[in-house]
Amino acid sequence: MIDPQNVELDAMIEAEKKQVAFEYHNEAWADGMSDGIEADILAETAISTALTELVRLHGEEKVVAMVDSLRQRLQHGEFRPERNLH
Template structure:
């Protein structure tokens, strides 16, 4: 019999968010692969994905929060978070 360590409500919320993020990323990856298989260039796919993401963020959260998200993404890009060769520790 295994005994699992109980999680706090905040930890459970974080786990749920991480699982949803993983599923969303898998769906995005599948859409990317399908688009490239249809002959669409990666730059066009990326542009369409970012336009959709920003539009939906503005719709859901407003322009100020969408701007804050874009600003945080810029910082994360400059920090190398999305670099393909980045090694997680």
């Protein structure tokens, strides 16, 4: 039987890790911008690095499915700057 308290705790830990990762990415992004690297270069490099790591961890099929999901979310406006809650 799954303990709901453990599931809730795991979700809280994951949310905290995501927040810390978001802060790390923002700091790296700001450092790159201050060094004169254009935002589109930073973005493309971040996506390429992430996809390479995800393929290494999960294989191409799962990453293709993830990219398809991201495409749908993008088409529905999830990544528009005015929707950014951070």
